[in-house]
Amino acid sequence: MATIELANLGFQLPPLPTISPLTPITRRSHVQFRNGFGPSVNRRAASIRPPFLRISDSYEQIVQEVELAVQILEGSEGVPDPTSSSLIEGRWQLMFTTRPGTASPIQRTFVGVDIFSVFQEVYLQTNDPRVSNIVRFSDAIGELKVEAAASIKDGKRILFQFDKAAFSLKFLPFKVPYPVPFRLLGDEAKGWLDTTYLSHSGNLRISRGNKGTTFVLQKNNEPRQILLEAISKDKGVREAIDEFISLNKNAAKGEPELLEGEWKMIWSSQVETDSWLENAANGLMGMQIVKPNGKLKFLADMVLGVKFSMDGTFVKSGANTYDVNMDDGAILAGQFGLPVELGSKFKLELLYTDGKIRITRGYNRILFVHIRTDGSQQKYNGMNEILEITKELSFKIMEGNQCESSTVAENGNEAPDAVVDVKKRCWDQREALPGEPHCVICGRYGEYICDETDDDICSLECKQTLLCRVARSQAPVGLPPSTRLPTADECFYVRENDEKFNSQSLTNDQTELLRRKLKINVRGDLVPAPVLSFNSCNVPQKLLDNIEAAGYEMPTPVQMQAIPAALVGKSLLVSADTGSGKTASFLVPVIASCSNLNHEKFSNQKKPLSIVLTPTRELCIQVEEQAKLLAKGLPFKTALVVGGDPMAGQLHRINQGVGVIIATPGRLIDLLTKHDIELDNVSVLVLDEVDLMLQRGFHEQVIQIFQALSQPQVLMYSATISKEVEKMACSMVKGITVVSVGKPNKPNRAVKQMPIWVESKKKKQKLFDILLSKQHFMPPVVIFVGSRLGADLLSEAVAVTTGIKALSIHGEKPMKERREIIRSFLVGEVPVLVATGVLGRGIDLLGVRQVIVFDMPISIKEYVHQIGRASRLGEEGTAIVFVNEENKKIFPELVDILKSSGAPIPRELNSRYTKTTFPLGKGQKKRKHSS
């Protein structure tokens, strides 16, 4: 049984007699969050608490993260004089505490013990100001309260002296004094506590005590927390739901919508019935997956490896009601499915929803609480976590910068704090009504006028952004500012005149932590820190506007690191998952560079300034489209140089003067050898899909182009970069910086791989079965095959046998036809596209969530790229993969990849793979992947 000492916040009392808790205590991991929830709810709640308070990380990581967050919060603008604010009053719950050197009593005693919660009550605005520390054992037992008389020293310090302690035990009608000789303790009973941050919402407080301890405290009044706590205790849930809904009603805008994603049920008002299947069919267990186009899936684990699934549809029938019809049930075991005759029709009432929690009234008027488990949020599916981390950090840092920079900006005339009643954050402002002024930055109600610009703005936050933009637009376009922009809003990265990197806002530790969090690995000298917003990059304002217009709210991890590194002129070798935004991560620096060069020195010369090489025409077309979008309104053009289009037109465009040439190597060499094109101004060369570009077939052409340039900056990208490719890249370009995001050469985690063992002659029938299955066919679908003829034949067979419209695409078809095929596929006219490798790499097929690998490619790298078409920006997708004896050359790598992704491995593949790894005969090399 554990020994409990009386503990206090910021003040350590000598050891007191021990008490024995009535409930046995199991000491768990050394995690210091005390929030009164059980472990399972803690896990659930982790997804809704600030990311730096996640509890799944290791203890050291958590401590580091919290310390970083504490540092950031302390540097940001909290309530000015916390001790005089009414926001400090009330009962605070201790979430985290540290003490340098010896662990504090709280750490020693209460860490990891679920049944205790530690609180601090602060009541300063009374005749008898007091600060009390409370240890609550449980609702059933009661609490121990140690009280101190308090006085305020200044805006943040509280002086206190403990004077009484007592137990309030639930089973006794009176308080039991706890005998502490406070008088005799003298100075030991005194202490002080500084509040170094108090949030404007009055919900979060950081205090530091006289013994060097840091405390993170939270007011336990957040309705979401109250609801989760009620669910964890299964007590008062209905009341908590009612309160939660009524509190959120006022804040809700418009009609709630059933949001796409995976929703896990954490509470329902009805206990399950005896029938397992009935429970699952009525959504009383497991997950609900809300898909696009009104599709709904219930999924529940039955026993190990066996699942129950039920598919159906939902149709909106009222402001917040849906008609749900679940009619397609099956029991799934691996690749096998056993249909189940079940049906369930009901009205679903959506009582509350946001991106993380949902309350509904469903079948039989049962109340449900679901939480989102896929971490996806409409647009940024799968990237949610990263975005939350970075948003949170960037906002906190921004808040810190804001104080500092605004004061500088205004030359000490008027500190921002002097402006009373101005909303601080943009999202505190309401939407503008018709006819009302709009904020020029965010479009919300433009309640204030910015004195410096006379523009309408909604808040201090937007004012800051506005001033930053104005400062930038007044600087010569694209030229690096000679000093740090005084009004930089989120400027972590500012380019100095001498082009040396200088990261102002992030310390080395913070940079390292951020990289670790975002799984960014960097090798190279003086590599700039990642940026957390596009605004932090010193690129032309027009480019920033275009990025915003493209809907890129925040950079993806690869963009965060590669863009600043490329902007300081580093040559890069970058690997990151398929669909992770690599294209923009090279286009942004390319466009910034063209814009600068065009402005600075080459405005009168009609010579290209940069070249982007990609292996296929389709990819070139796509990259050029994106380049055009991002370079809109900037003073240079792009040229597409690919086979299949007339060369004369391409030459004409180049001769008119272009900033970026986007080309396939073959056609560019053709053009260069036949015509006189001066490449001496080309300062950036991009090799997209670099591993392929440095392979036989392309390698010579690429080197030829590279040698025609005068020491350009080289940016090389792929989702698959092997050691050999890295070696080649390093020998080609000296001093290259290597950046990798996530695990190199592995498939995107968001793609669920479903390998199926199918003999070659049965593949077609299997494909038709899938396409005809309501459950498995998820159009639009790309089917990858190994040959051009195969693509044509299979697309015809699909159309004839299944009646589903299908087209084929491959390198033999004319360019015009290829463009038209992709268009009709992307607009949804044709749900099935059978493709060769031309669509395997780089192509951004938005909306495609399913890929079928009909013919396994000969290299595992191509496989990684092909299945990557099923997911963009981490949105979930599936890849059904046909595999058989013919693919034995890649069995080891395939098994390796399937294993590391947690995908099932077909029995036949497993047994054959194992067979090949038994001790080998003389002269044969041992396989690397023996199991």
Ligand SMILES: Nc1ncnc2c1ncn2[C@@H]1O[C@H](COP(=O)(O)OP(=O)(O)OP(=O)(O)O)[C@@H](O)[C@H]1O
């Ligand atoms: N910061 C961002 N915010 C939102 N969307 C983005 C952002 N960056 C890129 N995108 C979008 O994400 C999608 C995938 O990006 P992209 O095609 O560049 O991925 P990729 O890493 O090059 O993939 P692949 O390896 O398959 O070529 C595109 O639709 C792109 O427009």
